[in-house]
Amino acid sequence: MANPFRRRMKLKRLSPFMLINLAFLTLLAVIMLLPLIFTLNQAFKPVTELFLFPPNFFVHHPTLSNFRSLLMSESVIPFTRYFTNSVLMSAITVTGVVMVSAMAAFGFSKKKFPGSAAMFSIIIVSLMFSPDQVWITRYVVIANLGIMNTYWIHILPFLAMPVCVFLMKQFIDQVPEALIDAAKIDGAKERTIFLRIVLPMCMPAVSTIGILAFQQIWPETESSLLFTSVESQRLLNFFVGSLTNGSGTTSSSVGSVNGVAGQGIQAASALVVFLPFVIVFLSFQRKVLQTMANSGIK
Amino acid sequence: MSATETATAPAAARAQPLGTPLKRKSVLKRMRENASAYVFVAPFMITFIVFIAAPVFLALALSLFQFDSVTAPKFVGFDNFLSIFTEDRLFLRYALPNTFFYAVIVGPVGYALCFFLAWLINQLPKKWRDYFTLALYIPSMGTAVSMGVVWMAFFGADETGYLNRLLLQFGFIDQPIAWLFDPRYFMWIMILISLWQAMGIGFLAMLAGLQTINTELYEAGAVDGISNRLQEVWYITIPSIRPQMLFSAVMSVVGTFKGGIVGSSLIASTNQDITPGNSGLLISNHLEDYFRNRFEIGYSASLTVVLLVMIYAMTRFSFRLFGPKGDE
Numbered sequence: 001m002a003n004p005f006r007r008r009m010k011l012k013r014l015s016p017f018m019l020i021n022l023a024f025l026t027l028l029a030v031i032m033l034l035p036l037i038f039t040l041n042q043a044f045k046p047v048t049e050l051f052l053f054p055p056n057f058f059v060h061h062p063t064l065s066n067f068r069s070l071l072m073s074e075s076v077i078p079f080t081r082y083f084t085n086s087v088l089m090s091a092i093t094v095t096g097v098v099m100v101s102a103m104a105a106f107g108f109s110k111k112k113f114p115g116s117a118a119m120f121s122i123i124i125v126s127l128m129f130s131p132d133q134v135w136i137t138r139y140v141v142i143a144n145l146g147i148m149n150t151y152w153i154h155i156l157p158f159l160a161m162p163v164c165v166f167l168m169k170q171f172i173d174q175v176p177e178a179l180i181d182a183a184k185i186d187g188a189k190e191r192t193i194f195l196r197i198v199l200p201m202c203m204p205a206v207s208t209i210g211i212l213a214f215q216q217i218w219p220e221t222e223s224s225l226l227f228t229s230v231e232s233q234r235l236l237n238f239f240v241g242s243l244t245n246g247s248g249t250t251s252s253s254v255g256s257v258n259g260v261a262g263q264g265i266q267a268a269s270a271l272v273v274f275l276p277f278v279i280v281f282l283s284f285q286r287k288v289l290q291t292m293a294n295s296g297i298k
Numbered sequence: 299m300s301a302t303e304t305a306t307a308p309a310a311a312r313a314q315p316l317g318t319p320l321k322r323k324s325v326l327k328r329m330r331e332n333a334s335a336y337v338f339v340a341p342f343m344i345t346f347i348v349f350i351a352a353p354v355f356l357a358l359a360l361s362l363f364q365f366d367s368v369t370a371p372k373f374v375g376f377d378n379f380l381s382i383f384t385e386d387r388l389f390l391r392y393a394l395p396n397t398f399f400y401a402v403i404v405g406p407v408g409y410a411l412c413f414f415l416a417w418l419i420n421q422l423p424k425k426w427r428d429y430f431t432l433a434l435y436i437p438s439m440g441t442a443v444s445m446g447v448v449w450m451a452f453f454g455a456d457e458t459g460y461l462n463r464l465l466l467q468f469g470f471i472d473q474p475i476a477w478l479f480d481p482r483y484f485m486w487i488m489i490l491i492s493l494w495q496a497m498g499i500g501f502l503a504m505l506a507g508l509q510t511i512n513t514e515l516y517e518a519g520a521v522d523g524i525s526n527r528l529q530e531v532w533y534i535t536i537p538s539i540r541p542q543m544l545f546s547a548v549m550s551v552v553g554t555f556k557g558g559i560v561g562s563s564l565i566a567s568t569n570q571d572i573t574p575g576n577s578g579l580l581i582s583n584h585l586e587d588y589f590r591n592r593f594e595i596g597y598s599a600s601l602t603v604v605l606l607v608m609i610y611a612m613t614r615f616s617f618r619l620f621g622p623k624g625d626e
Contacts, residue, residue, distance in 0.1 A: 021422065029430055038452075039448055127548050141353055208506070263451070281432070
């Protein structure tokens with residue numbers, strides 16, 4: 001039939017449907033981004049513009065003074081310490097989650113061992129139990145493990161993400177069994193099969209669970225609040241939270257900076273929390289699409 | 299191979315009376331053969347048991363106790379649940395209906411938005427998809443804690459608030475509305491913010507799923523008489539990305555029950571102690587209150603169990619809809 005051909009031709013040119021679609025999505029994208037555009041502008045506003053009435057949405061004379069007061073705050077623990085903590089803990093946790101989940105997913109997907117079915121069905125059930133829901137009893141567990149007031153509290157509790165194993169297994173299921181058998185015949189060890197064949201074929205999933213893990217740990221405030229009383233072990237978003245609502249310990253933070261003048265500092269700190277997200281996502285996203293195009297998993 | 303098999307068969311027949319030890323041995327043998335599999339699964343299973351399974355079971359256990367973390371826990375049976383459903387005014391009047399209302403709107407609408415928008419983006423030429431994906435996904439990365447400053451400016455109580463100014467300018471209202479202090483609007487603002495953040499990882503999963511659909515399927519569908527996009531979506535797209543649809547549904551459920559943080563960060567940035575008239579009190583806020591302010595760990599554990607049961611029910615429903623055993 002000529003049908004498929006015509007279809008492809010239609011995609012090349014812009015049909016009315018495509019135009020409406022494009023216009024709608026553009027409008028929506030702008031609306032979705034409004035709060036962030038606002039934050040961006042607010043962060044660079046000088047105090048005089050913050051007090052303007054009626055307020056300007058866009059900044060007219062951008063200044064770095066908000067970022068400067070964030071950096072030079074008179075707190076005991078400098079802003080940079082929280083930032084470094086967050087970067088290090090996130091890097092370790094994301095790597096950990098990806099390895100732990102991919103290994104488990106490989107085990108569940110490509111090996112039929114006694115207990116595998118039962119274990120995996122438990123994981124399916126636990127998909128819905130995100131750690132947030134049971135944080136009260138998680139607190140009790142962690143308090144009894146003796147890892148309170150160590151950096152482990154930002155790593156260990158986050159390693160097991162059933163969601164990541166589930167997602168990863170769905171992708172590994174699509175790796176043909178024949179490929180693994182062929183590698184086995186060639187004498188490849190389990191570890192080699194996992195690292196050299198399965199993982200490279202599942203890079204889209206690896207990227208996705210990487211993002212998922214990063215989303216879990218980077219904005220984390222509960223672990224800083226509940227599991228440690230050492231201020232220098234706390235994470236960035238906890239500090240930012242204490243800026244906006246004064247929930248943190250006042251001795252260490254800049255103190256609550258509500259009110260109009262504080263808005264600029266709050267926006268600046270929100271931006272600092274936020275930008276790494278965008279950067280991480282952008283770099284991962286490119287990888288996802290690239291591997292999608294190259295590997296052609298079906 | 300087949301020769302050895304036939305050779306061992308009579309041996310197995312002879313060992314019939316001792317059937318069970320033989321069976322156990324074979325399980326052990328299979329376990330030993332698959333030793334490497336356990337090595338692969340172990341790191342996850344250990345952390346899973348310690349940090350997820352144990353807390354869930356501990357919640358189930360503690361829900362039967364009166365426990366304030368100072369005196370020894372006292373077994374009270376189902377008394378906690380009894381008080382939750384008969385005496386706890388805050389729970390019955392606000393937390394339960396609010397959670398229900400919030401979940402019923404944010405869950406399905408957010409989910410539908412994820413699918414619809416992913417589908418729309420997938421219709422675009424490849425080179426444009428990235429930008430829209432990014433624009434729609436970015437809000438889900440905005441953490442509730444750091445976005446407070448934005449909502450205060452947007453929903454500001456006086457005419458400096460952007461929404462008020464806009465509405466005043468166009469003459470929809472005569473005087474500014476204190477959006478974040480009014481029980482009539484608070485919940486809707488929470489819902490709006492949650493929907494703004496709804497295009498998260500489930501959205502990405504659907505998008506990834508859509509991109510892997512074999513285009514030949516659509517061509518075959520056209521041959522088989524599918525004539526419009528709606529039919530295409532129903533008969534080809536949705537069945538093709540069923541696994542991603544299920545994953546996304548579960549994510550929607552989980553995300554929906556995280557909604558408590560939206561309300562609590564809104565009241566934190568407006569210096570309120572509770573949501574106006576408790577209009578935004580969700581079960582997750584309610585149990586946090588019992589844990590943090592009243593130190594009733596047993597009671598908050600029972601509330602956790604109530605929450606888990608609700609999540610379980612909704613997830614079961616999602617599996618019904620999109621599970622592997624659906625209508626295939």
